[in-house]
Amino acid sequence: MDRIPILKMGRFLLVTIQVDMHDRLALTLQDDLTERIVKEGARGVLIDISSLEIVDSFIGRVLGNIAAMSRVLDAKTVVTGMQPAVAITLVELGLTLPGVRTALNVERGMELLQGELDREGLATVEADADPQG
Amino acid sequence: MPDGTLLPAVLAEDDGRLLDDWMREQLASASVRRDLMSETELRQQSAEFLGAFGLAVQTGNFRSVDGPEWAPVRDLLASVSRSRALQGFSPSDTAYFIFSLKQPLFTRLAARATPEQLASEAWTASTVLDRLGLYITEVFQKSREEVIARQQEELMELSTPVVKVWEGVVAVPLIGTLDSARTQVVMENLLARIVEYGASVAIIDITGVPTVDTLVAQHLIKTVAAARLMGAECIISGIRPQIAQTIVHLGVVLENVTTKASLADAILVALRATGYTVTRIASRS
Numbered sequence: 238m239d240r241i242p243i244l245k246m247g248r249f250l251l252v253t254i255q256v257d258m259h260d261r262l263a264l265t266l267q268d269d270l271t272e273r274i275v276k277e278g279a280r281g282v283l284i285d286i287s288s289l290e291i292v293d294s295f296i297g298r299v300l301g302n303i304a305a306m307s308r309v310l311d312a313k314t315v316v317t318g319m320q321p322a323v324a325i326t327l328v329e330l331g332l333t334l335p336g337v338r339t340a341l342n343v344e345r346g347m348e349l350l351q352g353e354l355d356r357e358g359l360a361t362v363e364a365d366a367d368p369q370g
Numbered sequence: 371m372p373d374g375t376l377l378p379a380v381l382a383e384d385d386g387r388l389l390d391d392w393m394r395e396q397l398a399s400a401s402v403r404r405d406l407m408s409e410t411e412l413r414q415q416s417a418e419f420l421g422a423f424g425l426a427v428q429t430g431n432f433r434s435v436d437g438p439e440w441a442p443v444r445d446l447l448a449s450v451s452r453s454r455a456l457q458g459f460s461p462s463d464t465a466y467f468i469f470s471l472k473q474p475l476f477t478r479l480a481a482r483a484t485p486e487q488l489a490s491e492a493w494t495a496s497t498v499l500d501r502l503g504l505y506i507t508e509v510f511q512k513s514r515e516e517v518i519a520r521q522q523e524e525l526m527e528l529s530t531p532v533v534k535v536w537e538g539v540v541a542v543p544l545i546g547t548l549d550s551a552r553t554q555v556v557m558e559n560l561l562a563r564i565v566e567y568g569a570s571v572a573i574i575d576i577t578g579v580p581t582v583d584t585l586v587a588q589h590l591i592k593t594v595a596a597a598r599l600m601g602a603e604c605i606i607s608g609i610r611p612q613i614a615q616t617i618v619h620l621g622v623v624l625e626n627v628t629t630k631a632s633l634a635d636a637i638l639v640a641l642r643a644t645g646y647t648v649t650r651i652a653s654r655s
Binding site for chain 2: 316
C-alpha cells in the first residue's frame with residue numbers, strides 16, 4: 238500500500254491507519270491530508286491509529302506535525318485509539334504530542350470534534366451577527 | 371609422584387571416625403545453628419559429603435573441582451548450600467561446613483605421611499577444600515539472590531491493582547516506593563485497563579507513597595502523559611501536605627496535571643467529567 242485513504246465525513250476528514258507506517262507513507266499522508274483539508278474546507282481531522290502497533294520517533298514527530306499543520310489550516314485534530322505500548326513508547330521518546338487532542342476510540346473522537354465544532358459554530362455565528370446588527 | 375596420593379587412601383580406609391571427628395569439630399564451633407538444623411540432619415549431610423568426596427578423590431583429579439568426576443560433590447554441596455540459604459544461615463556458617471573438615475583430615479594425613487611428604491599432602495588437601503568452600507559460598511550467594519529476585523517479583527505483582535470506580539472511571543491506589551520498574555508495571559497495567567474498561571478518566575492515588583522525589587514525580591508525569599495520549603484524563607490524588615511541600619521545593623512542575631488532595635475530591639471531579647452528579651438523598655428519619 239503506498240497511500241493511506243482519507244475519507245470525508247461531513248465537515249471532518251477521517252484517516253484510519255491500518256498498516257505499519259513507514260517513513261514515506263507518513264510523509265505522503267502529511268501531504269495528502271493538508272491538500273484535502275484545504276480542498277474540502279474541513280474543520281476537523283480524526284486519525285485512528287488503533288491498528289498501529291509500532292511507532293518510532295519519526296512517525297511520532299509526523300503525527301505531531303500533522304496536528305500542528307491542521308491547526309494552522311483551522312482544522313482540529315483528534316488522534317484516537319492509541320495502543321498502550323505505543324503511548325508508552327512516545328512518552329519515553331519525549332513526544333507527548335502537546336496540542337493534539339486524543340480519544341479512546343473513533344466514537345468518542347467524533348463526539349469531541351463535534352463538540353468543538355458546535356462551540357466554535359456558536360462563536361462564529363455570534364461574531365458574524367455582531368457587525369451586521 | 372602425583373600429589374595427594376595419601377588423600378584417597380585416608381578417605382577409603384576410614385572407619386567412620388573421621389566423620390565423628392568432623393562432627394565434633396562442627397558442633398564445637400559457634401557456627402553450628404542448632405535452632406535451624408538438628409544434629410542428625412547435620413550428621414546425615416556430613417556423611418553424604420564424605421561419601422561423595424571419597425569417590426571424587428579416587429579419580430585423582432585435584433587440579434580443579436569443575437570436572438565431571440566432581441559433579442556429585444558439587445550437586446550435594448549445592449543442595450546443602452541452597453537449603454541453608456533458605457533456612458537463614460550466614461555465608462560463613464555455610465562455608466564452615468567445608469572448612470571444619472580440614473582439621474580432622476590433616477591430622478590423619480600427618481599420621482600417615484613422612485615429614486617430607488606432609489607439606490605437599492597438606493597443600494593438595496587444603497587447595498581442594500578451599501575450592502569446595504568457595505563453591506559452596508558461591509551457590510549460597512546465588513540462592514540468596516534468587517530469593518531476593520523472587521520477592522521483588524512478588525512485590526511487583528501484588529502492588530498494582532487497577533480498580534474500576536464507575537462507568538468510565540478507573541483508579542489505581544499506589545502503595546510503597548515507586549522505582550522505574552514498578553512504575554513501568556503500573557503504567558502498563560493502568561493503560562491496559564483504560565482500554566479494557568473504556569475509561570476516560572484515570573485517578574492515580576499516591577496516599578500510600580511514602581516519599582516523592584524528582585524521579586518518582588518524573589514517572590508520574592510520564593504515566594499521565596501516556597494516559598493522555600490514549601485519550602484518558604489523569605488525576606493525581608492523595609497528595610499529603612508534606613509531599614506537596616517537597617514537590618514545590620524540588621521544582622517539579624505538575625502544571626498540566628490535575629491534582630487533588632483526597633481521593634474523594636478526585637472521584638467527584640471524575641464523575642463530573644463523565645457527566646454524573648453526586649446527590650445526597652435526604653434521610654427519612
